[in-house]
Amino acid sequence: MRMGSILLSLSALLGGCVGPTCLSCPVCGDGVVETEYGEECDDGNNTSSDGCSTSCTLESDVCGNGIVEAGEECDDANAIDVDSCVMCVEAFCGDTYVVSGTEECDDGNTDDTDYCRNDCTLP
Numbered sequence: 001m002r003m004g005s006i007l008l009s010l011s012a013l014l015g016g017c018v019g020p021t022c023l024s025c026p027v028c029g030d031g032v033v034e035t036e037y038g039e040e041c042d043d044g045n046n047t048s049s050d051g052c053s054t055s056c057t058l059e060s061d062v063c064g065n066g067i068v069e070a071g072e073e074c075d076d077a078n079a080i081d082v083d084s085c086v087m088c089v090e091a092f093c094g095d096t097y098v099v100s101g102t103e104e105c106d107d108g109n110t111d112d113t114d115y116c117r118n119d120c121t122l123p
Contacts, residue, residue: 026039028042028046028054028055028056029042029044029045029046029054029056030042030044031043031044033056038056039056039057040052040056040057040058041056041057041058042056049062050062050064050065051064051065051066051077052065063075063087063088064077064078064079064088065077068088071088072088072089073085073088073089073090074088074089074090075088081097082097082098082099082100083099083100084099084102093106093118093119093120094106094108094109094110094118094120095108096108098120102120103120103121104116104120104121104122105117105120105121105122106120
């Protein structure tokens with residue numbers, strides 16, 4: 001076994017440092033995309049279904065990843081429920097979400113005699 005291989009193996013066992021030689025190991029979830037180690041993304045967490053898997057690969061068909069995919073009308077990569085894209089569906093009057101600047105109310109029903117009219121305005 002060559003000296004470099006021994007130091008590399010020993011370095012890995014001791015957390016990356018042997019004498020003056022320190023090696024940094026890639027860590028999925030540290031917020032740094034290290035493409036040279038196969039990471040496609042690194043969103044700084046260890047949660048899947050948010051666009052970047054726990055193995056730092058891009059997830060497809062995930063609402064909230066900023067890419068409009070099959071079954072999505074929109075994907076604005078946020079969890080804001082008062083904008084024009086709510087859970088990857090274009091917001092509309094009657095969806096129970098009050099869109100900021102567009103709707104005054106949204107009770108999600110067709111009763112025009114209650115506190116919110118069918119056009120999402122207040123009486």
